Amino acid sequence: MQQSPENASAPAQTNGPEKEREAIIRVRDLEVGFGTKTIMKGLDLDIYRGEILGFVGGSGTGKSVLTRTILGLIRKRAGTIEVFGNDLDKISEAQHRLLERRWGVLFQHGALFSALTVKQNVQMPMREYLNMSDRLLDEAAMMKIEMAGLNPDAADKLPSDLSGGMIKRAALARALALDPEIVFLDEPTSGLDPIGAAEFDDLIATLQKTLGLTVFMVTHDMDSLYSVCDRIAALGEGRILAEGPIQTMLASDHPWIRAYFHGKRSRAAAGEAVRSGQDD
Amino acid sequence: MTTDTTAASPAVTFEDTQAGRVAVLTGDWVSTRAPDIEKQAAALGNESGSYVAIDLSRIGRLDTVGAWVLDRVRQESGQAQELPFENARDDHRLLLDKVSYRDIEEPAKARTSQIVDFLASVGEGVVDFGREMARGTSFLGEVVAGLARLVIRPWRFRIHAFVNQLEQIAFRSVPIITLISFLVGCIVAQQGIFQMQRFGAALFVVDLTGILVLRELGVLLSAIMIAGRSGSAFTAEIGSMKMREEIDALRVMGLDPVEVLIVPRVLALLIGLPMLTFLASMAALLGGGLVAWIYGGITPDIFMARLKAAIDFSTFMVGLVKAPFMALVIGVIASREGMAVGGSAESLGKQVTSSVVKAIFMVIVMDGMFAVFFAAINF
Numbered sequence: 001m002q003q004s005p006e007n008a009s010a011p012a013q014t015n016g017p018e019k020e021r022e023a024i025i026r027v028r029d030l031e032v033g034f035g036t037k038t039i040m041k042g043l044d045l046d047i048y049r050g051e052i053l054g055f056v057g058g059s060g061t062g063k064s065v066l067t068r069t070i071l072g073l074i075r076k077r078a079g080t081i082e083v084f085g086n087d088l089d090k091i092s093e094a095q096h097r098l099l100e101r102r103w104g105v106l107f108q109h110g111a112l113f114s115a116l117t118v119k120q121n122v123q124m125p126m127r128e129y130l131n132m133s134d135r136l137l138d139e140a141a142m143m144k145i146e147m148a149g150l151n152p153d154a155a156d157k158l159p160s161d162l163s164g165g166m167i168k169r170a171a172l173a174r175a176l177a178l179d180p181e182i183v184f185l186d187e188p189t190s191g192l193d194p195i196g197a198a199e200f201d202d203l204i205a206t207l208q209k210t211l212g213l214t215v216f217m218v219t220h221d222m223d224s225l226y227s228v229c230d231r232i233a234a235l236g237e238g239r240i241l242a243e244g245p246i247q248t249m250l251a252s253d254h255p256w257i258r259a260y261f262h263g264k265r266s267r268a269a270a271g272e273a274v275r276s277g278q279d280d
Numbered sequence: 281m282t283t284d285t286t287a288a289s290p291a292v293t294f295e296d297t298q299a300g301r302v303a304v305l306t307g308d309w310v311s312t313r314a315p316d317i318e319k320q321a322a323a324l325g326n327e328s329g330s331y332v333a334i335d336l337s338r339i340g341r342l343d344t345v346g347a348w349v350l351d352r353v354r355q356e357s358g359q360a361q362e363l364p365f366e367n368a369r370d371d372h373r374l375l376l377d378k379v380s381y382r383d384i385e386e387p388a389k390a391r392t393s394q395i396v397d398f399l400a401s402v403g404e405g406v407v408d409f410g411r412e413m414a415r416g417t418s419f420l421g422e423v424v425a426g427l428a429r430l431v432i433r434p435w436r437f438r439i440h441a442f443v444n445q446l447e448q449i450a451f452r453s454v455p456i457i458t459l460i461s462f463l464v465g466c467i468v469a470q471q472g473i474f475q476m477q478r479f480g481a482a483l484f485v486v487d488l489t490g491i492l493v494l495r496e497l498g499v500l501l502s503a504i505m506i507a508g509r510s511g512s513a514f515t516a517e518i519g520s521m522k523m524r525e526e527i528d529a530l531r532v533m534g535l536d537p538v539e540v541l542i543v544p545r546v547l548a549l550l551i552g553l554p555m556l557t558f559l560a561s562m563a564a565l566l567g568g569g570l571v572a573w574i575y576g577g578i579t580p581d582i583f584m585a586r587l588k589a590a591i592d593f594s595t596f597m598v599g600l601v602k603a604p605f606m607a608l609v610i611g612v613i614a615s616r617e618g619m620a621v622g623g624s625a626e627s628l629g630k631q632v633t634s635s636v637v638k639a640i641f642m643v644i645v646m647d648g649m650f651a652v653f654f655a656a657i658n659f
Binding site for chain 2: 113114115129130131132133136139143144147158159160176178206209210211212
């Protein structure tokens with residue numbers, strides 16, 4: 001939530017024409033591979049400010065690889081990645097550090113520091129980057145923990161004492177610690193029960209509205225795709241097969257996308273979405 | 281800690297309007313400006329009661345921390361109901377609603393006196409020590425039972441795991457163990473020659489080196505090296521399997537982790553350590569002989585003849601007999617510490633350290649007990 005006045009209303013425009021929106025992340029002609037194997041080639045992707053982008057793809061197509069490449073954890077072979085308008089190859093180490101403070105990451109398995117309590121985990125980036133009084137540090141960490149939907153008494157627990165759902169929430173609280181502009185979520189609802197997953201979806205939608213977050217979400221959860229994602233991008237064959245709102249996906253005639261969005265599980269989620277729409 | 285230079289410094293001014301005195305906020309109220317926003321908020325708090333509203337129309341950026349501090353000032357003024365935020369932009373309004381300040385209650389810490397704390401920690405230490413002894417003994421029992429089951433059902437022996445472990449434990453530590461034993465043999469012989477030359481008894485360096493190396497040094501050096509090298513590896517391997525629930529996965533498949541993981545390792549140690557002890561002794565004797573030749577002028581023929589007279593088969597066996605016992609102690613301590621790893625990376629490090637320290641300590645204690653025992657039976 002570090003918005004300047006000129007883009008303050010961006011979240012409300014998520015359905016506007018794409019050209020007018022500001023792309024926070026712009027990936028062009030990306031090529032990534034390991035050894036002799038090429039995972040993706042000629043991949044283009046834009047992530048616009050204030051949107052929730054759902055990212056789908058079959059297992060092993062490189063969803064996590066793409067996320068990790070954008071985050072700078074994997075080296076790319078070719079192509080450019082621009083984040084907040086800066087080409088990652090052309091900026092200095094110091095600028096890169098500044099950039100990293102503007103994004104938050106929720107790893108698939110939480111990646112909480114196992115020796116620290118939940119609160120210390122959340123405070124870790126704050127201590128590192130912000131000059132806060134102890135009182136404010138405590139209060140801000142508790143605020144993030146509650147914002148992520150955790151009980152305050154979970155704050156002093158160690159990650160090994162938490163359930164899977166609590167770990168995801170604690171990791172989200174840590175990802176939000178520095179008020180990032182964009183959060184990367186790697187399968188945030190995997191391993192959660194449907195009620196917990198729905199709550200998590202709501203949480204992400206609320207945070208997006210209140211904090212003006214941009215969300216990049218790798219997910220296989222059909223309900224998430226239908227209920228919270230503004231736009232969906234499908235990865236396959238080393239490139240983006242299709243992108244757009246759920247209607248575009250449903251209309252696509254690519255065989256994999258058809259199979260994905262017209263499968264039995266998908267139809268059930270779609271039916272649910274339509275029914276709940278009628279209830280409103 | 282870096283200060284965000286792009287953020288304008290937050291400030292508070294007071295303006296009189298028709299409705300009364302209004303606090304007008306300007307600048308960016310964001311977490312990168314945390315010291316400033318806390319200072320400004322304190323100023324705002326000091327003036328509380330003198331203004332009727334907080335005006336947000338001219339505020340730049342606002343984030344969760346800024347919103348929290350603002351709401352804290354408002355709540356702490358004690359008149360939150362009558363003190364509205366005015367002219368806030370929609371997104372700021374949403375944010376202020378989401379981040380409404382509430383008291384973060386610190387869990388009350390139980391008050392204790394230092395004496396009670398000290399006594400409690402001593403008591404805990406004693407109880408832990410007792411428990412650890414009991415657990416260690418029962419674990420030793422489990423491992424021995426596992427080995428015994430192998431005798432009854434030899435077809436369940438995991439030959440691949442055993443051979444692999446034997447390679448890791450014995451074969452791969454051959455270079456380092458022969459090297460350090462060789463060097464220690466050299467050092468012992470050199471010091472022996474220097475000291476005994478004063479009595480004109482330089483030839484006795486062969487007795488000294490031969491007996492010391494065969495009875496004590498060969499087995500001690502190998503056992504300490506293996507405790508450091510393979511003991512730490514066992515603990516880390518078993519510990520990380522425990523952390524990732526792989527041990528539980530084995531259990532629910534009806535497999536006994538002791539049989540699958542620990543028996544092959546302990547057995548490989550039992551076979552490997554005597555072999556390494558033998559190698560270490562030979563390397564140390566070689567080193568001793570070389571130094572005796574160079575410094576003492578004792579030629580290899582004299583060395584060999586003197587060595588034959590000085591030692592007999594029992595000297596050789598004293599060293600070798602101790603090796604399997606030390607192997608068992610190292611294996612049991614390392615596996616037991618591995619099984620005691622909890623959920624965190626920190627506990628893995630702690631258990632590996634304690635595994636190596638305990639194993640080396642126990643190796644030396646056992647060596648002492650063996651020395652007493654062999655002296656008593658004149659072996």
